[in-house]
Amino acid sequence: MATAILFGSKPMSERAEKPPENVCPAVPAANGQSVRQLSLSGAAANCGKGPGQTDASTAGEHTVRTASPEELQWLAEQSRRLESATAEEILQWAVERYFPRFTMATGLGPEGCVIISMLAKIEPRVYVFNLDTGYQFPETLALRERIAEKYGIVVDLQRPELSVEQYEALNGGPVYKTDPDRCCFDRKVRVLHRVAANFDAWATGIRRDQSPTRANTPIVKWDAKFGLVKISPLANWTRKDVWRRIMEEGIPYNPLHDQGYPSIGCWPCTRPVGEGEDERAGRWSGTAKTECGLHT
Ligand code: SF4
Numbered sequence: 001m002a003t004a005i006l007f008g009s010k011p012m013s014e015r016a017e018k019p020p021e022n023v024c025p026a027v028p029a030a031n032g033q034s035v036r037q038l039s040l041s042g043a044a045a046n047c048g049k050g051p052g053q054t055d056a057s058t059a060g061e062h063t064v065r066t067a068s069p070e071e072l073q074w075l076a077e078q079s080r081r082l083e084s085a086t087a088e089e090i091l092q093w094a095v096e097r098y099f100p101r102f103t104m105a106t107g108l109g110p111e112g113c114v115i116i117s118m119l120a121k122i123e124p125r126v127y128v129f130n131l132d133t134g135y136q137f138p139e140t141l142a143l144r145e146r147i148a149e150k151y152g153i154v155v156d157l158q159r160p161e162l163s164v165e166q167y168e169a170l171n172g173g174p175v176y177k178t179d180p181d182r183c184c185f186d187r188k189v190r191v192l193h194r195v196a197a198n199f200d201a202w203a204t205g206i207r208r209d210q211s212p213t214r215a216n217t218p219i220v221k222w223d224a225k226f227g228l229v230k231i232s233p234l235a236n237w238t239r240k241d242v243w244r245r246i247m248e249e250g251i252p253y254n255p256l257h258d259q260g261y262p263s264i265g266c267w268p269c270t271r272p273v274g275e276g277e278d279e280r281a282g283r284w285s286g287t288a289k290t291e292c293g294l295h296t
Helices: 003-008 035-041 043-047 069-082 087-098 110-122 138-151 164-170 180-196 239-249 255-259
Strands: 055-059 062-066 102-105 127-131 156-158 201-203 220-223 228-231
Touching: 069 087, 069 220, 087 102, 087 110, 087 201, 087 228, 102 110, 102 180, 110 138, 110 239, 127 180, 138 255, 156 180
Parallel strands: 102 127, 102 201, 127 156, 201 228
Antiparallel strands: 055 062, 220 228
16 A cells, blocks of 8 residues: 555544645654644754755744845746646646645645645645634545545645634633734644645635736735745636536535535635625725735
8 A cells, every 4th residue: 555545544633633734854853743843943944855955034933034036036937937837737746846835725625625626646645734723624635535535635734833712711702803914824824834844835725816916916926924835726727617517526615605605715704696796805894904924
């Protein structure tokens, strides 16, 4: 049995709190260290693979790699070149270039499920994780199990240091009600910073037609916030393309999509959308907030 399958078939109880196994070979003593420890050590800065020199800067408690002008130019060239490539070809390029320092973050939306189905064929050992805020729908967590059964890929759960109970007790109640930007920062962005320290590149499922803020998403770009190369293999897919692939291949998806939720995040900040509404209209509805901060 391939190593990939062994990796993917570990019980979730064992995987949930462990650091990624796909860490850079140059990072010393990775085994047994937590992601946070690696982040604080700044070890990831040793593994830049792009052309030209890379450097690292510190943002708060996390070390964030920075890109050289040569790397930025090279990434822009690659992005232009990959505009006409298929999503599979883009992922293949990312794997060849960055694996095992290549990861994927997914909220288990339809796009993420499609990318997982592709990774299962291209390189199932890619470390795939979910930012588990503690506020996810039970249906989302159940989908994770179905993905594992179908593809042998266990989507790891990366959690904030404080449980929901601890976090709300510390803040006098649910922060999503009073300051959703801070809640998203504490329960998503901060966690992604912690994970990012172990990788050079990440894949996301964002599409240009999802919203005006995503309309100019390049296939490949430098993500300065997290110090990673950001790859969006479905950037030029439409919503219809995604659902056609899901139906054609029987890819598991969240049953809430059949109940009026085209875009699903945390349950306190997601509502079903009405006829003719934008597909992300149900996210942070009634506020000016449109993004959690991972992609802005
Ligand atoms: Fe908090 Fe809502 Fe952001 Fe989830 S989506 S982290 S509940 S503010």
